[in-house]
Amino acid sequence: MFYDLAKRLLDLLAALTLIVLFVPVWIIVPLLIKFDSAGPIFFLQKRLGKNGRVFKIIKFRTMRTDAEEYWKNHPKLYQKFKKQSWKLTLDEDPRVTKLGRVLRQTSIDEFPQVFNVLLGSMSLIGPRPIRDIEAKDAIRRYGKKIKEQIDTSLTVKPGISGPWQVSGRNDIPWDKRLKIDAQYASRRNLLDDLRIILKTPLAMISKW
Template sequence: MNGQPTPVFPSRDRIRQLALKRLFDIAVALAALMVLAPLFCLVAVAIRLGSRGPVFFRQTREGYEGRAFRMFKFRTMHVEDCDVSGVSQTIEGDPRVTAVGRFLRRTSIDELPQLINVVLGDMSIVGPRPHVSGMMAGGMLYTQLVPYYSARLDMLPGITGWAQANGLRGTTQDSAVAKARIDYDIAYIQNFSLMLDLRIIWMTFRREFISGTGS
């Protein structure tokens, strides 16, 4: 993608689709939280037995139109090593990650508490992944690497997105991959539909929860 992306104008059909998306998000998130309640309890016990500290890790992220919100995750690091800023990204074999945390990351179970953020209206099931302020990519600020970076803030951030469903997740050290993520995010925003959301959910479930390719 070269230059600024084409702006997305709120047509009547898009407004209707976004309203249906929000209803879908609330219904799916509430249902998932009820079904997953036993799993949440087991994970909470495992985290507390594995290392001292809280079950949840909360971090400030940029949401719709750049508004800050507190995102929930299961804690996967030793409490003294948790990086609230989010600037210091995890690497393979990162010593900060606990034994339980490695399993939660590999299976992406650590992301499930973001269903709470969906119910609160901070996030959607599908959308661009929420970044921390001052996110780095390819050794520089993401905003410097990708001039049209802010266009990804035109929709609610998601638990998963078009980039993640296509395997573009993990660290942002590779500038080409980091830029590709933003291009995928903006392509999703420009071509959003409920059918695309369902496709992304299935692709994510197959890739992350069945194959266990999380990090």
């Protein structure tokens, strides 16, 4: 009970502080997105939240508006995308816009997730918010043990940052990411959260 209350208070304080501190981002980035490519400013996508509840994650749009349909005409690239743990490098993903590459490299595309934190669907720190299709694919690949780890991860809210992001980011294999997230969720320790908060800025810089 104490952990949940303290974590929620920390989330609200941090989210409100970040919104105020980054006022220029909320003004400049939407304008740049509109100038860079046609489409909405924000990108919404369904993810699995605490206890498996589906919510819509909020990000600055970094892709073409036809990003999901793109795979229909490029099945080989889609298979590579799936094989590489549902990701492509920025250099090999043609769906990402020019501005989107910059936003991703600096993690600015993830800033709007502070509103997910305010709404209570996410936390400042937590497991990576995964899609249902990713969870099912991981279970198909790795079996029962991975399902248990996913279920454990879903006992807490997903986070903007988390244990795997400060431990190697995309260099960590998919199954090990899930293991790290499950270990974090099982501990439920505020000291872990504070440690990850302190490491997050360096992890963001490491992408540049």
